[in-house]
Amino acid sequence: MRKFALLTCALLALSIRDVGAQEMPSSIAFPGSFWITAGEFIPAERGNVLGQAAFEQGITVWERGSWFLIPHINVSAMADSYGYAWNNRTPARVGVKIVRRVPGGLLQASGGMMFEPNAEDGERRHPAAAVDYWTGWAAERAAQRGARFGGFPGYAWASSGLIAGRDPHNWITTAAAQQGLVALRSPLFSVVPYAGGAISFDSKRRPWENRASYDAGLKLVRPFVGGVVETGVAARRQHELLTSQVHSAPVAYVNLWIGWNPRSLITR
Numbered sequence: 192m193r194k195f196a197l198l199t200c201a202l203l204a205l206s207i208r209d210v211g212a213q214e215m216p217s218s219i220a221f222p223g224s225f226w227i228t229a230g231e232f233i234p235a236e237r238g239n240v241l242g243q244a245a246f247e248q249g250i251t252v253w254e255r256g257s258w259f260l261i262p263h264i265n266v267s268a269m270a271d272s273y274g275y276a277w278n279n280r281t282p283a284r285v286g287v288k289i290v291r292r293v294p295g296g297l298l299q300a301s302g303g304m305m306f307e308p309n310a311e312d313g314e315r316r317h318p319a320a321a322v323d324y325w326t327g328w329a330a331e332r333a334a335q336r337g338a339r340f341g342g343f344p345g346y347a348w349a350s351s352g353l354i355a356g357r358d359p360h361n362w363i364t365t366a367a368a369q370q371g372l373v374a375l376r377s378p379l380f381s382v383v384p385y386a387g388g389a390i391s392f393d394s395k396r397r398p399w400e401n402r403a404s405y406d407a408g409l410k411l412v413r414p415f416v417g418g419v420v421e422t423g424v425a426a427r428r429q430h431e432l433l434t435s436q437v438h439s440a441p442v443a444y445v446n447l448w449i450g451w452n453p454r455s456l457i458t459r
Contacts, residue, residue: 223248230444234429240272257292282307296326307356317359321352345370362394380413401432418449
């Protein structure tokens, strides 16, 4: 918990800057993003602190109206305090995606090659493909430009595809949504009670890929130009869909997201 608290303070300090002196980048020639998340997320693994970080960089090689063709690279790292093999990974991906700007969000399809050892045979290269959707409403887009967080912020997203190098032939689908209410605003952060849920399932019926969870929580949100940092706690109830087991536990987390700028395509 001490490390978690220090990371939270560091990310909040990183985000406190003079947003009035900066502008959201208008170019979409080199869209990319960087994010970090850390916390205790999984009720079935009480006490296991999980950390993830990812970086993606693309280049727009074709654009027509709301359509974009973007070759990209993605590298990420994951580690946990329990040392589970499936939580300690460093996958990388090279591919190309076609992005469609839609009202309030983005729809994209991607394909390429993933580099991560397969848990069964050690093979490091695997085809990867996915379809993704993201939309945010109320404060999300204004917050990305450094405006104060307000109103009824929320989002929904979904992803489906071959996305796990450790299990390369397993088609995994995940969807999540969250709705919040800004209860208090200050010059430094907003206090946001929220409710949310997520569900995932796969083609190989792995127990850890077939879960539904529901959250009721409270988070502190600090938007800044090009990104958002937040830290929160929630009561989470998680259903194991194949075994019918149910786990409930408090969770705590800190998230940082910076984009330059897949999400800002929606404001262009």
